[in-house]
Amino acid sequence: MNRRNFIRLSALGATTGIIAPRAVLASASGMAGGVYYTKDAPGRWSKKVGGHLPNIEVSKSSAGVSIEVITSHEMLGFDHYIIKHQVLDNNFDFITERMFDPLKDKAPISEFSLGNYSGRIHVLSVCNKHDTWLNIIDV
Numbered sequence: 105m106n107r108r109n110f111i112r113l114s115a116l117g118a119t120t121g122i123i124a125p126r127a128v129l130a131s132a133s134g135m136a137g138g139v140y141y142t143k144d145a146p147g148r149w150s151k152k153v154g155g156h157l158p159n160i161e162v163s164k165s166s167a168g169v170s171i172e173v174i175t176s177h178e179m180l181g182f183d184h185y186i187i188k189h190q191v192l193d194n195n196f197d198f199i200t201e202r203m204f205d206p207l208k209d210k211a212p213i214s215e216f217s218l219g220n221y222s223g224r225i226h227v228l229s230v231c232n233k234h235d236t237w238l239n240i241i242d243v
């Protein structure tokens with residue numbers, strides 16, 4: 105590759121990185137179904153969707169938005185359990201999380217107050233055996 109083409113391609117790469125939303129980059133690189141799993145892209149865990157996809161209930165009040173996250177997964181001590189729920193904003197930046205103790209928490213249920221946040225949230229549920237599952241909702 106000559107120097108002029110190298111510079112042109114480098115500039116194109118830099119520009120793409122700036123203007124492409126991260127969501128586009130994530131799906132374009134095949135991360136769903138490989139790095140993390142969704143209802144539509146369960147990858148190697150296609151029989152595990154029901155027990156791992158985080159279900160999200162939204163409620164709004166004068167205090168703001170709050171969500172309840174439920175993963176229909178057993179808590180079988182440290183052998184098999186949901187490690188955490190995590191909430192990310194529209195840009196995949198961290199908002200909050202709840203860690204679970206498999207010896208104390210009987211079910212992976214969490215509640216989060218999101219204040220005045222509005223827009224898309226990404227909710228992750230992490231199993232110690234079946235990896236990370238993503239669900240998305242607009243609040």
Ligand SMILES: [Fe+2]
Pocket residue numbers: 156177184185231232233234
């Ligand atoms: Fe699991």
